Amino acid sequence: MDSMPEVIVQHILSQISNARDIAVSNCVSMRWKNSVPYIPSLYFPRHFFGGATFEQTDASIGRMILAVLHLEELVIYCPFSAASLAMWLSHKSSSLRKLELRMDNLTSDNNQDSVESATTKLDCIELVKGLESLKLWGVCLINSPKWTAFNHLLKLEIVGAGLKDQSLFDALQACPNLTDLALLGCEGVSSVNIKMNKLENCRLDFLGAGHCMLSITSPKLQVLDIQGFNWIEVNHIHCLRSVSISKVSGRVYRVDLGKLDCLEYLSVRGVQWSWNALHSVLTLATEVKHLVMKVEFCGDLDKLLPFPLVDLVEFFNHHPKLCSFEIHGAMFAALCQKNSLRNLDSNFQIPCLEQLIITVRSPLNAEQKLNTLESVVKHSKNLKKLGIRISQMRNCQDIADDFFEEICGFAHMNNKVVYIE
Numbered sequence: 001m002d003s004m005p006e007v008i009v010q011h012i013l014s015q016i017s018n019a020r021d022i023a024v025s026n027c028v029s030m031r032w033k034n035s036v037p038y039i040p041s042l043y044f045p046r047h048f049f050g051g052a053t054f055e056q057t058d059a060s061i062g063r064m065i066l067a068v069l070h071l072e073e074l075v076i077y078c079p080f081s082a083a084s085l086a087m088w089l090s091h092k093s094s095s096l097r098k099l100e101l102r103m104d105n106l107t108s109d110n111n112q113d114s115v116e117s118a119t120t121k122l123d124c125i126e127l128v129k130g131l132e133s134l135k136l137w138g139v140c141l142i143n144s145p146k147w148t149a150f151n152h153l154l155k156l157e158i159v160g161a162g163l164k165d166q167s168l169f170d171a172l173q174a175c176p177n178l179t180d181l182a183l184l185g186c187e188g189v190s191s192v193n194i195k196m197n198k199l200e201n202c203r204l205d206f207l208g209a210g211h212c213m214l215s216i217t218s219p220k221l222q223v224l225d226i227q228g229f230n231w232i233e234v235n236h237i238h239c240l241r242s243v244s245i246s247k248v249s250g251r252v253y254r255v256d257l258g259k260l261d262c263l264e265y266l267s268v269r270g271v272q273w274s275w276n277a278l279h280s281v282l283t284l285a286t287e288v289k290h291l292v293m294k295v296e297f298c299g300d301l302d303k304l305l306p307f308p309l310v311d312l313v314e315f316f317n318h319h320p321k322l323c324s325f326e327i328h329g330a331m332f333a334a335l336c337q338k339n340s341l342r343n344l345d346s347n348f349q350i351p352c353l354e355q356l357i358i359t360v361r362s363p364l365n366a367e368q369k370l371n372t373l374e375s376v377v378k379h380s381k382n383l384k385k386l387g388i389r390i391s392q393m394r395n396c397q398d399i400a401d402d403f404f405e406e407i408c409g410f411a412h413m414n415n416k417v418v419y420i421e
């Protein structure tokens with residue numbers, strides 16, 4: 001290291017971001033210590049200061065931040081005060097581009113003081129107008145932040161937040177040029193309205209069993225991954241390539257995505273979907289290549305209903321580019337009803353299907369299920385893998401044993417393609 005030029009030493013040490021490593025490097029030599037101001041990124045782990053007081057923590061963080069000449073990225077997971085954060089951001093506002101803060105480490109035991117402290121921490125982010133990426137953990141967004149506009153902000157991620165409809169709307173309004181938005185593990189809203197001209201990737205994960213509506217208007221939207229919404233509406237002008245919709249509890253009543261001409265990946269999951277909502281998505285996704293269906297029941301009311309009959313030939317003809325298909329018991333049962341193969345003939349082909357994964361939940365209607373499996377194998381000229389998951393079958397009586405024996409025979413006859421999980 002001693003024989004290396006100064007600029008090379010600085011470049012090597014600039015790859016260090018963890019505050020603990022930087023503190024240790026300071027003790028190696030005067031030359032290393034003099035390179036600290038050129039470090040572009042600082043990361044303070046959650047338990048970095050152990051049992052230190054907030055005053056000691058703030059002082060230590062402040063010394064390291066102020067020592068850096070051109071700080072571009074700042075990540076703080078350990079406790080800090082709102083007043084100190086405002087000072088740090090004020091000093092580094094001209095160079096800071098990436099900011100990540102854990103906001104649930106509040107310095108007050110009083111609930112009202114905690115909310116005010118969290119709001120103050122949010123408000124002082126306004127000082128950094130040049131931010132390109134902002135990530136907030138455990139933020140309290142009950143009150144609207146005093147943000148004007150982050151015109152350079154491209155990526156916003158908020159994890160584990162308590163929200164209100166208006167405060168969330170106001171926060172998003174201050175970020176008009178986002179390309180990537182992620183709201184994960186959030187709760188407290190009944191309606192989410194997103195209007196962004198440049199948004200490309202959107203991930204929304206909202207908790208709770210209550211009703212929650214989503215409306216998105218974004219002409220450049222390509223990836224949509226959402227969980228927790230009952231009513232979903234996306235403006236029909238978009239470029240969606242990947243859509244994932246999930247509802248862990250409660251029902252999905254309505255999904256309106258418009259035409260899905262560019263859609264390649266579609267995943268629908270949940271306990272109960274309205275059949276109209278599910279059918280509309282499947283009908284529009286004619287170009288889909290990868291499809292995952294894990295919905296247990298349909299029905300618009302509290303009563304859980306099985307899926308209606310789905311014609312096998314019509315389904316695959318409507319999705320001619322389908323390459324991989326993962327299917328749960330309910331949809332598989334719908335494809336295995338008495339008349340599901342009524343349109344099957346020798347000319348029928350499933351041209352692109354290469355991988356099919358089926359979860360069988362019930363041994364009932366075994367003959368129809370085997371007929372369906374045999375038909376899929378026979379008419380899929382490019383099928384490379386057909387996996388059958390039977391470990392979740394509910395019925396453990398003799399009928400399940402008989403079904404398992406027949407499935408094993410089917411797998412043995414088609415052992416190059418079929419396997420049993």
